[in-house]
Amino acid sequence: MSDTTQNEALLTTRNVTVTYDLTHEALHKTDLTFKGGEVTALIGPSGCGKSTFLRCLNLMNREIPKCRVGGEIFYHGRNINTKTENLFELRKSIGMVFQQPTPFRKSIRENILFAPKKHGRLHGKDEEDELVETSLKQAALWDEVKDKLKQSAHALSGGQQQRLCIARTLAMKPDVILYDEPCSALDPISTFTIEETIRSIAEAGAGICQIIVTHNMEQAGRVSDRTAFFYMGDMVETGTTQQIFSAPKDQRLSDYLTGRFG
Amino acid sequence: MANRNLDAHVKRIGLQNKIATGILTCIVGFVLVLLAAIVVYILVQGAGKALSPGFLTNPSTDDVAPGILYQLFDSFYMLLITLVISVPISLGAAIFLVEYAPDNWITSAASTAIETLSSLPSIVVGMFGSLFFVVTLGWGISIIAGALALTMFNIPILVRTIQQALEDVPRSQHDAALAMGLTRWETTVNVMLPAAMPAIVTGIVISAGRVFGEAAALIFTSGSAAARLNFASTNLASPTNPFNIFRPAETLAVHIWKLKMEPTPGNDEIVWGTAAVLLVCVLLFNVLARVLGKFLARRLTAE
Amino acid sequence: MAKLMPKRSLENVGLTVTGLCIALVALVVVTLIVMVAQQGLATFLQDGVDFWSFISGGNWIPEDGRFGALPLIVGSFSVTLLSTVFALPVALGSAIFVVEVAPGFGRRVFQPLVELLVGIPSVVYGVLGLSVVNAAMRAIFGEAAGTGAGILSGAIVLAVMILPTVTTLSIDALDAVPNEYREGSYALGCTRWQTVWHVVLKSALPSLMTAVILGMTRAFGETLAVQMVIGGVERSMPTGLLDPAATLTTALTSGLSNATTGSVQYHALWSLGLLLLAMSLVFIAVIHLIGKKGAKKRG
Numbered sequence: 001m002s003d004t005t006q007n008e009a010l011l012t013t014r015n016v017t018v019t020y021d022l023t024h025e026a027l028h029k030t031d032l033t034f035k036g037g038e039v040t041a042l043i044g045p046s047g048c049g050k051s052t053f054l055r056c057l058n059l060m061n062r063e064i065p066k067c068r069v070g071g072e073i074f075y076h077g078r079n080i081n082t083k084t085e086n087l088f089e090l091r092k093s094i095g096m097v098f099q100q101p102t103p104f105r106k107s108i109r110e111n112i113l114f115a116p117k118k119h120g121r122l123h124g125k126d127e128e129d130e131l132v133e134t135s136l137k138q139a140a141l142w143d144e145v146k147d148k149l150k151q152s153a154h155a156l157s158g159g160q161q162q163r164l165c166i167a168r169t170l171a172m173k174p175d176v177i178l179y180d181e182p183c184s185a186l187d188p189i190s191t192f193t194i195e196e197t198i199r200s201i202a203e204a205g206a207g208i209c210q211i212i213v214t215h216n217m218e219q220a221g222r223v224s225d226r227t228a229f230f231y232m233g234d235m236v237e238t239g240t241t242q243q244i245f246s247a248p249k250d251q252r253l254s255d256y257l258t259g260r261f262g
Numbered sequence: 263m264a265n266r267n268l269d270a271h272v273k274r275i276g277l278q279n280k281i282a283t284g285i286l287t288c289i290v291g292f293v294l295v296l297l298a299a300i301v302v303y304i305l306v307q308g309a310g311k312a313l314s315p316g317f318l319t320n321p322s323t324d325d326v327a328p329g330i331l332y333q334l335f336d337s338f339y340m341l342l343i344t345l346v347i348s349v350p351i352s353l354g355a356a357i358f359l360v361e362y363a364p365d366n367w368i369t370s371a372a373s374t375a376i377e378t379l380s381s382l383p384s385i386v387v388g389m390f391g392s393l394f395f396v397v398t399l400g401w402g403i404s405i406i407a408g409a410l411a412l413t414m415f416n417i418p419i420l421v422r423t424i425q426q427a428l429e430d431v432p433r434s435q436h437d438a439a440l441a442m443g444l445t446r447w448e449t450t451v452n453v454m455l456p457a458a459m460p461a462i463v464t465g466i467v468i469s470a471g472r473v474f475g476e477a478a479a480l481i482f483t484s485g486s487a488a489a490r491l492n493f494a495s496t497n498l499a500s501p502t503n504p505f506n507i508f509r510p511a512e513t514l515a516v517h518i519w520k521l522k523m524e525p526t527p528g529n530d531e532i533v534w535g536t537a538a539v540l541l542v543c544v545l546l547f548n549v550l551a552r553v554l555g556k557f558l559a560r561r562l563t564a565e
Numbered sequence: 566m567a568k569l570m571p572k573r574s575l576e577n578v579g580l581t582v583t584g585l586c587i588a589l590v591a592l593v594v595v596t597l598i599v600m601v602a603q604q605g606l607a608t609f610l611q612d613g614v615d616f617w618s619f620i621s622g623g624n625w626i627p628e629d630g631r632f633g634a635l636p637l638i639v640g641s642f643s644v645t646l647l648s649t650v651f652a653l654p655v656a657l658g659s660a661i662f663v664v665e666v667a668p669g670f671g672r673r674v675f676q677p678l679v680e681l682l683v684g685i686p687s688v689v690y691g692v693l694g695l696s697v698v699n700a701a702m703r704a705i706f707g708e709a710a711g712t713g714a715g716i717l718s719g720a721i722v723l724a725v726m727i728l729p730t731v732t733t734l735s736i737d738a739l740d741a742v743p744n745e746y747r748e749g750s751y752a753l754g755c756t757r758w759q760t761v762w763h764v765v766l767k768s769a770l771p772s773l774m775t776a777v778i779l780g781m782t783r784a785f786g787e788t789l790a791v792q793m794v795i796g797g798v799e800r801s802m803p804t805g806l807l808d809p810a811a812t813l814t815t816a817l818t819s820g821l822s823n824a825t826t827g828s829v830q831y832h833a834l835w836s837l838g839l840l841l842l843a844m845s846l847v848f849i850a851v852i853h854l855i856g857k858k859g860a861k862k863r864g
Contacts (some may be wrong), residue, residue, distance in 0.1 A: 522688075
């Protein structure tokens with residue numbers, strides 16, 4: 001794992017704005033701080049800008065034509081929202097898990113090893129075996145797949161596929177993992193195992209900062225330490241999850257929590 | 263009274279519906295019969311000649327039993343050269359359009375250029391080839407000039423199929439690879455291309471069938487003179503060496519055209535025989551394309 | 566493991582290699598257009614043939630120095646339009662059948678079979694047309710048909726050739742109509758026929774028009790099949806559908822083998838090529854226009 005300690009501010013955003021098609025502002029000046037070892041949930045009704053914000057953090061918005069990200073994003077104290085930032089280096093340490101499980105059409109083992117190999121990190125079969133085992137164990141998938149590592153990842157169930165994607169991300173040894181509604185395509189039981197996995201990564205003491213976008217408030221309550229509420233392109237309120245859910249300050253947040261909209 | 267009117271109306275539109283469905287069924291039946299008739303007619307007309315001894319193994323200059331051996335060889339050889347040139351270029355162009363193309367006038371100009379090429383009559387391509395490759399570049403009437411003309415004919419078809427195949431791979435696969443710090447190049451080569459491979463292979467083989475039967479682009483580039491080949495030749499520069507790409511060549515399709523343009527007694531049989539062989543080859547390409555595509559798709563998902 | 570290239574260089578390599586491919590294609594197209602234009606315009610600029618008499622002259626007799634391309638233009642347009650008229654009802658009917666009546670059979674059996682027709686080489690169509698269509702013309706019209714070669718024969722052969730193109734594209738067009746439209750119509754108690762006629766065809770109209778134009782593009786540029794069945798009479802204007810005639814493409818093919826590079830006859834043939842090129846561009850422009858209009862309507 002990385003050598004960051006608990007509670008160091010890993011990612012800080014300042015005045016981050018996003019515009020699509022050069023005119024449509026999807027996110028308005030957002031300031032947030034994310035610390036190592038913590039799970040932060042980004043909640044809000046659909047279209048509120050939470051996913052857009054998440055995709056700024058590993059600069060995935062750069063892949064969308066006519067999308068502009070303004071403001072500053074500090075990663076380990078360094079502004080990464082610059083033209084000269086090396087996207088490829090950055091994304092090695094900021095992993096991402098998507099809404100739909102996205103296993104590649106390769107074996108389970110190759111899914112895990114694919115990116116580390118391409119980054120030239122692995123030397124020899126022993127290292128590979130070890131990486132596959134530790135990553136799958138961290139993602140709580142090892143026991144289910146250890147006998148069929150050579151089989152196609154597409155043969156796994158949806159929940160297993162999603163945990164494979166988490167394992168694949170962990171194999172990159174990142175210190176930040178971004179989850180974009182990771183359970184919205186899954187059944188309740190698979191959802192539960194994913195949440196367990198996220199908690200266990202947080203509690204492993206490796207100092208990995210996890211940020212999860214979800215439209216499911218119960219899920220936010222179960223997995224996160226801190227929560228940020230987005231509404232219509234604004235980050236309205238942030239705080240510990242307990243405070244957000246028990247003592248919301250903003251009227252819009254309390255309306256959202258009581259189910260008046262969203 | 264009103265009720266009876268309604269009844270009549272319902273009956274009328276019901277009848278209308280039935281008649282329309284009947285007509286549609288007739289049309290489809292007609293197309294199927296037409297298709298069967300075309301294929302069967304050619305095969306029946308040509309089978310006798312095509313299967314006669316020597317037809318597939320003799321050169322067309324044979325006095326006793328003229329055959330199409332050299333035309334057959336030239337057709338496949340020309341196809342091979344064409345694919346060797348057009349597949350990499352089309353792959354590159356399609357990857358550029360899908361992955362790298364900036365959203366600006368250069369990209370749209372390039373796509374318009376490809377579109378223009380696809381709608382050009384093949385005779386215009388052949389005419390251009392006859393001036394540019396044959397005269398300006400000084401290659402003479404040759405296999406390479408013909409193959410390049412065919413390449414121009416083939417590239418727009420291939421670019422479009424490959425582009426479509428790549429775009430049909432779920433976008434999430436692409437994003438997932440990029441989010442792991444991989445380049446677009448690595449993503450394309452390792453994730454997108456393998457996933458799109460069945461569709462790409464099918465597309466290439468189908469395009470091969472069209473290239474195989476093309477003649478208009480070849481008449482003035484690779485010529486319509488029957489080649490004299492010596493399969494024992496080891497000198498690549500010799501005009502009789504079958505693999506010399508700077509020698510003239512006559513494909514099956516051009517052979518048919520030429521025989522039809524210079525009617526001589528006995529030609530008709532050879533024409534039908536050649537047409538039957540050509541048709542069978544093209545149909546085989548079609549079947550091969552589908553079988554290969556299915557096979558690759560199955561292997562890909564099973565692994 | 567071999568030393569890996571830095572990611573940024575790798576990305577630049579990918580960009581450069583693929584960019585070169587597309588640049589090459591674009592360059593070839595530009596060269597083609599420039600060359601055709603240069604040679605084709607030489608007829609008027611260098612050899613002093615009057616452009617207007619080229620377009621409107623009724624006699625194409627290059628050996629006499631008479632370059633009136635009108636018979637060829639008329640020939641090209643009449644076979645194109647006529648073949649479209651023949652092919653369209655059949656293609657559209659088949660497409661409606663495939664999408665609306667029997668999708669299972671249509672998709673699995675009918676469509677692959679029709680696509681086989683695309684693969685049949687045009688010389689084979691020509692041979693077939695020469696022996697079947699022309700004979701049929703003689704049998705039906707007797708003396709009036711002469712050898713059977715003529716515009717009508719050409720149009721019939723072309724109709725079969727463009728049938729698969731128009732059918733496949735029409736199927737795609739009808740398929741793209743959202744199912745809600747159909748369900749809405751059925752929910753109102755409309756029959757299938759009413760639904761197809763009033764709802765599906767109407768909303769698929771722009772794409773259907775594109776399908777027709779693409780079919781016409783193919784018919785307009787088709788060469789050898791037409792050449793074998795149309796008779797190849799370039800000298801004067803055709804007076805009827807059964808008259809032997811010629812098209813731009815067939816005149817090109819038959820003329821190019823005799824003309825010497827640089828002669829006025831040679832340039833005149835390139836002028837025909839230039840006309841063909843211009844028509845292709847017109848077809849493309851029309852397709853774009855239809856696309857833009859469709860987008861505007863929807864947006």
